[in-house]
Amino acid sequence: xxxRVLLVNPPAEVVRECYDTPNYPAIGIAYVxxxxxxxxxxxxxxxxxxxRHTLAQTIDEIVTTNPRVLGLTAMTHxxxxxxxxxxxxxxxxxxxxxxxxxxxxxxxxxxTLREFPAFNYVVVGEGExxxxxxxxxxxxxxxxxxxxxxxxxxxxxxxxxFAVRLNGRGKLTDHxxxxxxxxxxxxxxxxxYPIMTQRGCPFGCNFCxxxxxxxxxxxxxxxxxxxxxxxxxxxxxxxxDLYDETFTVRRDYVASLCDAICDAxxxxxxxxxxxxxxxxxxxxxxxxxxxxxxxxVGFGVESGNPEIMKQMxxxxxxxxxxxxxxxxxxxxxxxxAYFIIGHPNETKKSALDTxxxxxxxxxxxxxxxxxxPYPGTxxxxxxxxxxxxxxxxxxxxxxxxxxxxxxxxxxxxxRRQMEMLQLRGYLTVYLKNFRLRxxxxxxxxxxxxxxxxxxxxxxxxxxxxxxxxxxxxxxxPAMNG
Numbered sequence: 001x002x003x004r005v006l007l008v009n010p011p012a013e014v015v016r017e018c019y020d021t022p023n024y025p026a027i028g029i030a031y032v033x034x035x036x037x038x039x040x041x042x043x044x045x046x047x048x049x050x051x052r053h054t055l056a057q058t059i060d061e062i063v064t065t066n067p068r069v070l071g072l073t074a075m076t077h078x079x080x081x082x083x084x085x086x087x088x089x090x091x092x093x094x095x096x097x098x099x100x101x102x103x104x105x106x107x108x109x110x111x112t113l114r115e116f117p118a119f120n121y122v123v124v125g126e127g128e129x130x131x132x133x134x135x136x137x138x139x140x141x142x143x144x145x146x147x148x149x150x151x152x153x154x155x156x157x158x159x160x161x162f163a164v165r166l167n168g169r170g171k172l173t174d175h176x177x178x179x180x181x182x183x184x185x186x187x188x189x190x191x192x193y194p195i196m197t198q199r200g201c202p203f204g205c206n207f208c209x210x211x212x213x214x215x216x217x218x219x220x221x222x223x224x225x226x227x228x229x230x231x232x233x234x235x236x237x238x239x240x241d242l243y244d245e246t247f248t249v250r251r252d253y254v255a256s257l258c259d260a261i262c263d264a265x266x267x268x269x270x271x272x273x274x275x276x277x278x279x280x281x282x283x284x285x286x287x288x289x290x291x292x293x294x295x296x297v298g299f300g301v302e303s304g305n306p307e308i309m310k311q312m313x314x315x316x317x318x319x320x321x322x323x324x325x326x327x328x329x330x331x332x333x334x335x336x337a338y339f340i341i342g343h344p345n346e347t348k349k350s351a352l353d354t355x356x357x358x359x360x361x362x363x364x365x366x367x368x369x370x371x372x373p374y375p376g377t378x379x380x381x382x383x384x385x386x387x388x389x390x391x392x393x394x395x396x397x398x399x400x401x402x403x404x405x406x407x408x409x410x411x412x413x414x415r416r417q418m419e420m421l422q423l424r425g426y427l428t429v430y431l432k433n434f435r436l437r438x439x440x441x442x443x444x445x446x447x448x449x450x451x452x453x454x455x456x457x458x459x460x461x462x463x464x465x466x467x468x469x470x471x472x473x474x475x476x477p478a479m480n481g
Contacts, residue, residue, distance in 0.1 A: 006045070312343060
């Protein structure tokens with residue numbers, strides 16, 4: 001067996017949305033791979049989504065590589081697919097040590113180890129430092145179970161009886177330059193190469209797990225520019241998405257980075273996109289971003305109902321959102337606005353308030369997701385307890401997808417009603433603003449997702465109609481009295 005590490009981003013088993021066939025590599029395992037390279041670890045990567053692999057092809061490539069350590073990453077709706085890979089590798093390459101990383105395992109490490117037996121370990125939190133220490137321990141023949149940020153099973157009398165050892169979250173570095181750059185050389189060629197300039201978000205949204213914590217840590221502008229230059233010169237990159245949770249959280253940092261981008265001449269070679277927050281932008285910042293090559297930004301509005309906006313803990317009002325939209329337009333920045341149907345205690349009226357605000361904002365692009373109770377969020381805790389009017393419909397992790405999932409519904413809004421409101425939101429924004437061509441383009445881009453949602457809605461409609469017909473045909477019980 002090779003003293004090698006293989007990092008894998010699982011492919012989608014069924015392609016249903018654009019995220020299943022991205023034109024960009026998986027940034028999480030890219031940074032981990034780059035950090036391992038810097039410490040002389042023999043590492044390779046399989047990005048199943050970017051390579052357009054099937055599940056079988058991904059498994060075959062892993063087994064052929066025959067790594068000593070296999071690292072799998074998975075968000076919640078992909079965890080079952082990652083486990084299928086782990087099962088197959090355990091059968092065909094039993095000496096491989098299989099480790100899970102990513103957000104799902106980080107927030108549910110004990111449950112993950114109990115639910116998915118083919119994972120030997122879970123790395124909890126940011127992976128670079130903890131995973132390097134883990135790999136070094138395995139290669140040295142030491143016990144990795146003692147490492148901070150590593151969750152493992154303890155020995156037990158029988159395989160079905162075990163305890164889980166938790167060692168907290170992985171170590172963090174306050175100096176993100178030390179993490180290094182992503183190992184794009186290990187991936188297939190891509191159209192776009194994303195970047196993270198910072199980690200952490202100070203806001204307290206009840207639907208977000210804040211996977212990097214609430215303390216914001218930033219890279220130096222010089223280090224970011226060096227990575228951007230490399231993306232242009234070595235990989236022919238022309239567009240970059242910033243994966244920061246809130247790029248504009250510190251305006252002085254934004255100004256410094258934008259100036260550095262312009263000084264390096266990268267504003268003429270790259271276009272940029274980033275997430276922002278309505279309360280962290282002003283006109284000078286937006287103009288500075290526009291000059292540096294930012295073409296569009298995206299920000300979460302989430303709801304248009306004042307009461308729900310208060311309870312979601314984002315700290316924004318309808319007025320804040322309109323002000324931000326005006327700033328973007330004055331600066332010449334396109335903007336995308338994101339909304340959620342299914343907040344705690346949501347009603348049809350409050351959801352229609354959200355659609356109404358979306359119409360009035362008339363963003364350049366829009367997304368309506370359905371609330372998903374991701375582990376680690378307040379909404380997850382509420383849904384498990386049945387609070388906020390929630391009813392859990394499924395604990396199949398595949399259903400935890402904000403566009404096409406089926407994880408929960410509300411007492412006041414059935415799943416079908418939420419899905420109908422989701423589609424109504426998209427149609428209303430484009431039709432009421434007379435944007436027929438853009439509606440056609442949006443449908444073309446998202447046709448697989450829309451088809452899947454419509455099939456779900458129609459299937460539920462047929463089941464409901466069939467049930468009603470059976471009720472009419474069924475003999476009615478005699479009345480007492």
